[in-house]
Amino acid sequence: MTKINLSDSILSQVDKPARYIGGELNSCKKGITQDMMRFAFCFPDVYEVGMSHLGMQILYHFFNRREDVYCERVFAPWADMEKLMKLNHMPLFSLETHTILKNFDFVGFTLQYEMSYTNILNMLELADIPLYSEERSEEDPLIIAGGPCACNPEPLAPFIDIFYIGEGEVTYDVLFDKYKEWKASGKTKREFLEQLLDVEGLYIPCFYAETYHEDGTIKEKQTLHPKAKDKIKKVIVKDIDQVFYPEVQIVPWIQAIHDRVTLEMFRGCIRGCRFCQAGMIYRPVRQKSKEVLLQHAKKLLRSTGYEEISLASLSTSDYEDLQCFSEELMSLCQEEFVNISLPSLRVDAFSVDLMKKVQEVRKSSLTFAPEAGTQKLRDVINKNITEEEILNGCRLAFEGGWNRVKLYFMLGLPNETEEDVKGIAALAEKIALVYYQIDKEKRQGGLQLVVSTSCFVPKPFTPFQWEPQDSVASFMEKHNLLKNSIKRKQIKYNHHDAKTSILEAVIARGDRRVSALIYRAFKNGCTFDSWGEHFRYEKWEQAAEEAGIDFDFYATRARGYDEILPWDHIDIGVTKKFLMKENEKAKDIVTTPNCREKCSACGISRLEKGVCNEN
Amino acid sequence: MKIRLKFVKQGQVKFVGHLDIMRLFQRAIKVAQIPIAYSQGFNPHSLVYFAMPLSVGVSSTGEYMDIVTTIDVRPETIKEQLNKVLVEGIEMIDAFCIAEDTGSLMSLVSAASYEIHLPKATFIHTSSAAMTDKLEEESLVVHKKGKKGIQVVDIKPMILACTLEENSDDIVINLKAQAGSSQNLSPQLFLKAILNEEDGTDKWVNITRKELYVYDQASYVPLECYRRIV
Numbered sequence: 001m002t003k004i005n006l007s008d009s010i011l012s013q014v015d016k017p018a019r020y021i022g023g024e025l026n027s028c029k030k031g032i033t034q035d036m037m038r039f040a041f042c043f044p045d046v047y048e049v050g051m052s053h054l055g056m057q058i059l060y061h062f063f064n065r066r067e068d069v070y071c072e073r074v075f076a077p078w079a080d081m082e083k084l085m086k087l088n089h090m091p092l093f094s095l096e097t098h099t100i101l102k103n104f105d106f107v108g109f110t111l112q113y114e115m116s117y118t119n120i121l122n123m124l125e126l127a128d129i130p131l132y133s134e135e136r137s138e139e140d141p142l143i144i145a146g147g148p149c150a151c152n153p154e155p156l157a158p159f160i161d162i163f164y165i166g167e168g169e170v171t172y173d174v175l176f177d178k179y180k181e182w183k184a185s186g187k188t189k190r191e192f193l194e195q196l197l198d199v200e201g202l203y204i205p206c207f208y209a210e211t212y213h214e215d216g217t218i219k220e221k222q223t224l225h226p227k228a229k230d231k232i233k234k235v236i237v238k239d240i241d242q243v244f245y246p247e248v249q250i251v252p253w254i255q256a257i258h259d260r261v262t263l264e265m266f267r268g269c270i271r272g273c274r275f276c277q278a279g280m281i282y283r284p285v286r287q288k289s290k291e292v293l294l295q296h297a298k299k300l301l302r303s304t305g306y307e308e309i310s311l312a313s314l315s316t317s318d319y320e321d322l323q324c325f326s327e328e329l330m331s332l333c334q335e336e337f338v339n340i341s342l343p344s345l346r347v348d349a350f351s352v353d354l355m356k357k358v359q360e361v362r363k364s365s366l367t368f369a370p371e372a373g374t375q376k377l378r379d380v381i382n383k384n385i386t387e388e389e390i391l392n393g394c395r396l397a398f399e400g401g402w403n404r405v406k407l408y409f410m411l412g413l414p415n416e417t418e419e420d421v422k423g424i425a426a427l428a429e430k431i432a433l434v435y436y437q438i439d440k441e442k443r444q445g446g447l448q449l450v451v452s453t454s455c456f457v458p459k460p461f462t463p464f465q466w467e468p469q470d471s472v473a474s475f476m477e478k479h480n481l482l483k484n485s486i487k488r489k490q491i492k493y494n495h496h497d498a499k500t501s502i503l504e505a506v507i508a509r510g511d512r513r514v515s516a517l518i519y520r521a522f523k524n525g526c527t528f529d530s531w532g533e534h535f536r537y538e539k540w541e542q543a544a545e546e547a548g549i550d551f552d553f554y555a556t557r558a559r560g561y562d563e564i565l566p567w568d569h570i571d572i573g574v575t576k577k578f579l580m581k582e583n584e585k586a587k588d589i590v591t592t593p594n595c596r597e598k599c600s601a602c603g604i605s606r607l608e609k610g611v612c613n614e615n
Numbered sequence: 616m617k618i619r620l621k622f623v624k625q626g627q628v629k630f631v632g633h634l635d636i637m638r639l640f641q642r643a644i645k646v647a648q649i650p651i652a653y654s655q656g657f658n659p660h661s662l663v664y665f666a667m668p669l670s671v672g673v674s675s676t677g678e679y680m681d682i683v684t685t686i687d688v689r690p691e692t693i694k695e696q697l698n699k700v701l702v703e704g705i706e707m708i709d710a711f712c713i714a715e716d717t718g719s720l721m722s723l724v725s726a727a728s729y730e731i732h733l734p735k736a737t738f739i740h741t742s743s744a745a746m747t748d749k750l751e752e753e754s755l756v757v758h759k760k761g762k763k764g765i766q767v768v769d770i771k772p773m774i775l776a777c778t779l780e781e782n783s784d785d786i787v788i789n790l791k792a793q794a795g796s797s798q799n800l801s802p803q804l805f806l807k808a809i810l811n812e813e814d815g816t817d818k819w820v821n822i823t824r825k826e827l828y829v830y831d832q833a834s835y836v837p838l839e840c841y842r843r844i845v
Binding site: 009012013018303307336338 | 617621627628630632633638639641642643644645646648653659661672700702703795817819821
């Protein structure tokens with residue numbers, strides 16, 4: 001069997017059957033030939049989530065531009081479908097041709113968040129592919145993984161054959177060409193993997209091992225092959241204006257979380273917030289020119305018929321020439337009756353003005369992320385924004401007709417005290433007062449202020465990678481403290497679940513031993529852990545016991561600078577020295593200027609591209 | 616200019632719901648670069664209208680859609696342009712101009728015809744003879760779950776025509792029934808009334824909507840024949 005029979009009877013029994021049928025506008029149909037390389041692009045979550053993901057849209061069309069490659073999509077089936085698949089002995093299949101995963105050359109997973117990892121194992125199992133690399137045969141597909149979480153590959157190392165470190169447009173063509181050669185040569189899979197040791201940006205975990213001290217810390221990172229490099233360097237696109245960008249986007253059948261044209265404005269971020277992994281691992285900053293962006297926008301709107309376009313970047317306000325670009329984009333969109341959506345804006349006069357312009361009619365709520373409640377703590381995390389700027393931004397927004405504001409904060413940041421937690425409530429209160437200072441005629445109905453807190457998770461390749469995470473008990477105390485500090489009924493407070501964040505921390509900074517935890521959790525029935533209704537902490541606790549994993553060792557333990565970290569063999573661009581320096585500055589409550597103001601020698605300039613080499 | 620289009624929805628795309636199909640059409644019309652008109656006001660939307668929602672899982676060979684264009688275009692051209700863009704399973708089969716004062720599709724629909732295939736292998740308690748008997752009775756009462764709770768409805772007056780045939784695999788029912796906003800008999804409710812209870816209502820049944828009708832001058836006229844400007 002190579003294809004499954006997705007019968008009407010099965011489809012009629014599941015919720016949202018359109019998740020499984022494929023054939024959407026702009027999806028890729030190809031005649032299958034013998035020597036074609038088949039790539040299953042797997043997003044380890046449900047269709048509506050995966051279809052919102054820009055990276056998948058880019059790589060799907062990037063792969064499919066090659067005649068000798070056919071890339072198809074695979075998503076995690078929802079529980080109802082999974083049950084029916086098991087009942088009918090139907091293995092996991094691709095949307096485009098309903099081919100079973102075993103029949104692909106590559107099965108690729110994108111690693112977007114740690115809590116999707118059990119879904120990866122579940123998808124492999126549903127596909128009848130052995131979970132551990134060493135148990136797979138010559139006939140099984142190669143399992144490859146990339147994306148932001150691949151920067152610490154160790155917790156998934158035993159399951160994955162190839163990790164891709166960096167931006168997909170750079171090395172996949174090399175990989176495909178080498179694969180083709182190898183397939184014709186009749187050599188073994190191991191020989192192929194050995195060949196890949198020469199390829200920049202690829203990490204082949206079976207040629208590496210970890211040894212441990214008695215206290216559980218890493219003693220040594222070993223290479224098991226003479227050709228295995230000590231450091232695997234991230235690969236990046238050098239000419240961002242010339243790099244492939246799809247002219248079409250698949251338009252999903254059912255409304256995705258983000259159902260619109262996504263325009264990637266730039267990669268990287270000049271800000272250097274110390275908690276932010278994306279801000280470090282996507283460096284250097286490379287922005288696309290206005291002309292290129294407008295071209296993309298035009299083509300994508302034409303090919304999708306979408307009624308909304310979203311500007312994607314880590315900090316849209318930092319696009320140089322935003323004024324000019326946004327004006328031209330607005331006139332283009334007005335002609336086509338298209339709305340513009342602007343996520344990731346800073347709270348400043350220009351941004352509020354821009355939002356006013358693009359949202360002339362419907363005033364949706366405004367979202368700001370001060371991240372911390374006091375100036376001290378904002379300086380600790382290098383979130384370079386003052387209270388005055390926040391209040392000013394809010395005033396402008398209120399005067400502009402907004403009355404719903406969402407504020408995002410983090411709890412459990414390094415150096416946080418009770419005063420900092422209460423500071424969140426105080427800041428929200430000040431914002432409310434700003435609202436009531438405005439003339440009544442200018443206000444739009446009643447104020448709705450939502451304060452949301454997430455629990456800080458220290459991540460690899462950030463200055464806080466050595467820092468301990470708060471305990472569950474401490475998070476809960478802080479939730480209560482904040483809840484009780486908010487007195488005004490117009491201010492609503494909600495917070496993320498602390499237990500999920502503990503597990504994120506364990507996995508994010510996990511070493512190879514943490515793979516056993518993920519495996520056991522999966523075997524205990526955990527899947528869709530990022531979905532509140534599916535998350536079962538007790539099962540994870542049970543799995544930890546079975547796998548001999550101590551959550552505290554990974555989550556709440558402070559690491560010394562001399563400790564070998566699980567991701568030390570990955571060279572993400574920024575240096576460890578820079579991260580240490582930044583962590584020390586956090587302790588001294590000293591901020592660092594952004595990359596355009598002054599270079600802070602993070603080490604990324606070695607990659608010879610981006611804002612650091614602009615001048 | 617008002618243009619009425621007839622299309623089919625077959626194959627697995629029948630599992631895409633009505634609202635999602637509406638969104639697809641709005642987008643496909645833009646991709647096909649049809650000079651579609653927009654509504655006035657703060658939140659303009661393209662002027663595309665549909666006749667009657669089709670349940671998820673039901674195919675159709677007789678769906679309708681009206682569009683308004685800003686300039687005069689040959690209906691045939693619009694049909695071709697859309698077919699170039701549209702996905703597998705959805706195909707425009709007819710396009711024609713209608714008079715500006717023609718009522719909305721939604722208000723016109725008053726009947727629909729269906730072809731229903733009951734696989735004999737799964738509907739073991741149901742026979743053509745038993746169904747024919749039920750259809751010949753004066754009333755055909757069924758419990759219908761609605762917003763107001765469970766109602767008892769006599770569906771007999773809503774059945775306009777019904778024939779039964781058998782082939783080697785299936786019992787084939789051809790049903791013409793009232794449809795639309797005032798009186799509506801869904802094929803699912805019809806089946807609930809005439810199937811043997813022991814066969815239940817959750818087995819897969821292949822249903823195709825064949826045509827939609829407008830009530831005009833004391834008869835039911837297929838929409839494709841109604842006020843067509845040649």
